[in-house]
Amino acid sequence: MQGYIRWFDEITIKDVPLVGGKNASLGEMYQKLRRKGVPIPYGFALTAKAYDRFLIENNLGGKLLRLLSGLDTRNALALQAAGAKSRELIMKANMPAPLVLALASAYKNLSTKLGIRNPSVAVRSSATAEDLPEASFAGQQESYLNVVGVEVLVNSVQKCFASLFSDRAISYRVDQGFDHMEVSLSACIQQMVRSNLASAGVIFTADPESGNTNVLVIHSSYGLGESVVKGRVNPDEFMVFKPLMSSAKMPIIERRLGAKAIKMIYSTKKLENKKVNATGATASVTVDAADRRKLTLTDGEVIQLAKFGVKIEAHYKKPMDIEWAKDGKTGRLFIVQARPMTGEWIEAKQHLETEIYTVKTMQKPLATGWAVGRKVGVGIARHIKDTRELKKFKRDEVLVTRMTDPDWEPIMKVASAILTDEGGKTCHAAIVSRELGIPCVVGAKNATKLVPDRKEITVSCAEGETGKVYAGKVDVSRRTVSLPTLPKLKCKLMLNIGDPETALHHHDLPVDGVGLVRMEFVLANHVKVHPLAALAYPKLTGRVKEEVEELCRGEVPANYFVRVLSEGISKIAAAFYPRPVILRFSDFKSNEYKELLGGAEYEPIEANPMIGFRGAVRYYSKVFAPAFGLECEAIKYVRETMGLTNLQVMIPFCRTPEELKAVRKVMAKNGLGEKGDSVKVYVMAELPSNIILAEEFAKNADGFSIGTNDLTQLIFGLDRDSQQVAHLYSDSSEAVKRSIHELIEKAHKYKKTVSICGEAPSNNLDFAKWLVDEGIDAISLEADSIIPFLLKVQAAK
Numbered sequence: 001m002q003g004y005i006r007w008f009d010e011i012t013i014k015d016v017p018l019v020g021g022k023n024a025s026l027g028e029m030y031q032k033l034r035r036k037g038v039p040i041p042y043g044f045a046l047t048a049k050a051y052d053r054f055l056i057e058n059n060l061g062g063k064l065l066r067l068l069s070g071l072d073t074r075n076a077l078a079l080q081a082a083g084a085k086s087r088e089l090i091m092k093a094n095m096p097a098p099l100v101l102a103l104a105s106a107y108k109n110l111s112t113k114l115g116i117r118n119p120s121v122a123v124r125s126s127a128t129a130e131d132l133p134e135a136s137f138a139g140q141q142e143s144y145l146n147v148v149g150v151e152v153l154v155n156s157v158q159k160c161f162a163s164l165f166s167d168r169a170i171s172y173r174v175d176q177g178f179d180h181m182e183v184s185l186s187a188c189i190q191q192m193v194r195s196n197l198a199s200a201g202v203i204f205t206a207d208p209e210s211g212n213t214n215v216l217v218i219h220s221s222y223g224l225g226e227s228v229v230k231g232r233v234n235p236d237e238f239m240v241f242k243p244l245m246s247s248a249k250m251p252i253i254e255r256r257l258g259a260k261a262i263k264m265i266y267s268t269k270k271l272e273n274k275k276v277n278a279t280g281a282t283a284s285v286t287v288d289a290a291d292r293r294k295l296t297l298t299d300g301e302v303i304q305l306a307k308f309g310v311k312i313e314a315h316y317k318k319p320m321d322i323e324w325a326k327d328g329k330t331g332r333l334f335i336v337q338a339r340p341m342t343g344e345w346i347e348a349k350q351h352l353e354t355e356i357y358t359v360k361t362m363q364k365p366l367a368t369g370w371a372v373g374r375k376v377g378v379g380i381a382r383h384i385k386d387t388r389e390l391k392k393f394k395r396d397e398v399l400v401t402r403m404t405d406p407d408w409e410p411i412m413k414v415a416s417a418i419l420t421d422e423g424g425k426t427c428h429a430a431i432v433s434r435e436l437g438i439p440c441v442v443g444a445k446n447a448t449k450l451v452p453d454r455k456e457i458t459v460s461c462a463e464g465e466t467g468k469v470y471a472g473k474v475d476v477s478r479r480t481v482s483l484p485t486l487p488k489l490k491c492k493l494m495l496n497i498g499d500p501e502t503a504l505h506h507h508d509l510p511v512d513g514v515g516l517v518r519m520e521f522v523l524a525n526h527v528k529v530h531p532l533a534a535l536a537y538p539k540l541t542g543r544v545k546e547e548v549e550e551l552c553r554g555e556v557p558a559n560y561f562v563r564v565l566s567e568g569i570s571k572i573a574a575a576f577y578p579r580p581v582i583l584r585f586s587d588f589k590s591n592e593y594k595e596l597l598g599g600a601e602y603e604p605i606e607a608n609p610m611i612g613f614r615g616a617v618r619y620y621s622k623v624f625a626p627a628f629g630l631e632c633e634a635i636k637y638v639r640e641t642m643g644l645t646n647l648q649v650m651i652p653f654c655r656t657p658e659e660l661k662a663v664r665k666v667m668a669k670n671g672l673g674e675k676g677d678s679v680k681v682y683v684m685a686e687l688p689s690n691i692i693l694a695e696e697f698a699k700n701a702d703g704f705s706i707g708t709n710d711l712t713q714l715i716f717g718l719d720r721d722s723q724q725v726a727h728l729y730s731d732s733s734e735a736v737k738r739s740i741h742e743l744i745e746k747a748h749k750y751k752k753t754v755s756i757c758g759e760a761p762s763n764n765l766d767f768a769k770w771l772v773d774e775g776i777d778a779i780s781l782e783a784d785s786i787i788p789f790l791l792k793v794q795a796a797k
Helices: 013-032 048-057 061-068 076-092 097-114 150-163 167-176 242-247 299-316 344-350 387-392 406-412 428-436 500-506 519-527 531-536 542-552 557-575 625-641 657-669 688-692 694-698 708-716 734-749 765-774 783-796
Strands: 005-007 043-046 121-127 143-147 185-191 199-204 215-222 236-241 252-256 262-266 277-279 282-286 320-326 333-340 353-360 367-372 376-383 398-401 417-420 440-442 456-460 466-471 475-482 492-497 514-518 581-584 647-651 681-685 703-706 753-756 778-782
Touching: 005 013, 005 097, 013 043, 013 048, 013 121, 013 185, 013 299, 013 333, 043 097, 048 061, 048 097, 048 185, 061 076, 076 150, 076 167, 076 387, 076 406, 097 150, 097 185, 121 150, 143 150, 150 185, 167 406, 199 299, 215 299, 236 242, 236 299, 236 557, 242 299, 252 299, 252 557, 299 320, 299 333, 353 456, 353 783, 367 417, 367 428, 376 417, 376 475, 387 406, 398 406, 406 428, 417 428, 417 456, 428 440, 440 466, 475 783, 492 500, 492 783, 500 557, 514 519, 514 557, 514 778, 519 557, 531 542, 531 557, 531 625, 542 557, 557 581, 557 625, 557 647, 625 647, 625 657, 647 657, 657 681, 657 694, 681 688, 688 694, 688 708, 688 734, 694 703, 694 734, 703 734, 708 734, 734 753, 734 765, 765 778, 765 783, 778 783
Parallel strands: 376 398, 398 417, 417 440, 492 514, 492 778, 514 581, 581 647, 647 681, 681 703, 703 753, 753 778
Antiparallel strands: 005 043, 043 185, 121 143, 121 185, 199 215, 199 320, 215 236, 236 252, 262 282, 277 282, 320 333, 353 475, 367 440, 367 466, 376 456, 456 466
16 A cells, blocks of 8 residues: 555554654554553554645645745635635545555455444544644644545545645644645544444543643543534533542542533434534534433543543653543443643743732623633723634734634634633633633623623633633733742741632642631532531422522432532642641631521521621531531541542631530541541631630640631620721731730640631731741641742842
8 A cells, every 4th residue: 555554553653754643642552552451443544645645646735835825824814715725726636546545445454353344434634743742733634523435535534635724724834833845644544432322522631721730630521522622512521630549539529510502423314304513424413401411421430531541641751632432332431532731831830930910900890701721811802703704803802702613713813812602611712722821711601792892801810710801901910930939938838728619720839738728618609508408408498499409400419518518628639639738617607608598597697696606616506517417528528538638627616625525526426537537627716715725725636727817806806897996906916916925835835736827927027927936837828928928038038
């Protein structure tokens, strides 16, 4: 076959110049990883020699060069015209007879090897410059699925040749500095996995947003994987904590249900009378409402895919972007492609730098959605509905649209930011924005209606996982910090955190762990249902019962409560593993608990909830103890089933040493803190009684964490929220400092640690220095205070 055909078991990663990055990677995995348990569907490559012969015999090289020479790829109309003419030249050309013969012979041999007459195959483009770490061409060329028969195979290969000159591929080569004629194309012909009957998706062996290499992310949706790869569907998302996968644990730290509105399936005659968007041998159809509410993978399948991902990453020694598919008839999982991950955070990680954007505004966002990246972009909003309007877009404007398409990439790369109504974290807009380093907010629902056209806006991805869009240009500061140059404190520096969604973004902060996790934040923003209401189901009635059922989506409410709470907690514990993470049990006041779904029926009416039925007294009370049991169950699951034993606990508003004993007794009854359990138990020092009786508390606690807000207001007997007495409030006053001095002295006598988890040290460097001199063991601050605090310390030296 004159070197036109290479089978997967004849290819390694060294063959990129001959078969392109996609084929080289498949051959490498087929030869080296299949024996290690990573299943790769068999196939072959039509080599780049075949593409070169195609151009030569049809005399296309000179014609293509003349079309593309001097092309301004930022001129959308010129790019579209040149691309269309280039593809037309290729599709009108004749496929040389030797290439047709080679493809026919190889297809027949594949049929024999698989034992399948006329097997269904996927035909994918594999560019010879593709999947290199310094220049990722992924997604620039096309794939053709469910290809059956020699005639269709030959036509699909010719379409692959033409896709080397798609608008986005031409633009990408120009940006990356590649000569159009130096990049050849190989075609990948691989047995189709019948995921049209099951599910498919992608695996990122590091978090694509935060760059946390301890986390593996899986996206999954019904049908063929192309809908996920091309970002046409909002998939289910699973997160797995890699370091504990080999310890027989179940370290799935998140299961997020996606919308999964459509799925791509094989096109058959049965679909002729249905309204479908048919594209060749596949069709996109609507997913049934009942199926949308189900996860597309079991826990066992998630772990199996994660194991495949870990093996592939270990082989290539770098974070990988992997495509997978599940066969709907056999239930087997397969890996169908792998390439190196790309993203700004990889470069930043190599240089140990972090870029800090701080947004200062009291303005309510015009729209919100998923944040892609951590940057902020400002520009004039430009609404674009379809490709006919691309010529309207100007450099440094904000692209506002329903959803982007690959043909939009030439204008996307000159945008200051991107905003879409639809899409998830793997949609096209998110993928491209992440690679280009452009701030992007996706899935903002009705942003195209809420954000005015041709008005200046600010797109912020610097405020956690929720992206926000503000009217006008808001106050934003930016600073690049080299982490190795920051000073080290004489005590530990810890982090305060409540939102699991931001935890992975903060994993690289120079901290020794997390000194305070606020459980109530997880309850309010993720669990949302009152624990007693969850336990009372199905005795609930009326609207509350309906809302609980809608929230839990068929899951038993008590199980839902434990699962969602444990996932939120585990995400934070995993982000900082193996550093200690101290979780404070729920510290809602009764008026705050009422805000949870069903809470109004279970909470008392109190004149002063701040000093009422709050903290420790709840946990051992007959009324609330069953709810506290759910908290204990979630924590036990995180520590024992997931294996995140760096998670420790803290008891808030514990008024007496007897209360501490009572709470520990209830914890033990729920399997937490029993004999032999390594969980550490801390007490919040926020009451004068905690100081006065510190030695008694120390006998049954592993340490203390000073809550300066409550401690200050209770020392002075004032309401810190009252303007009338605000001038008397000082968390670094002499009375507070004497109390802290006494606590440290008594705690250290019993070899127990003392930390402080208020913002006072960050706001007052003299107070911070005093704390260190007093022997404080740790200072715990909010995430946005860590770097500024260290910079202040550095400047003060």
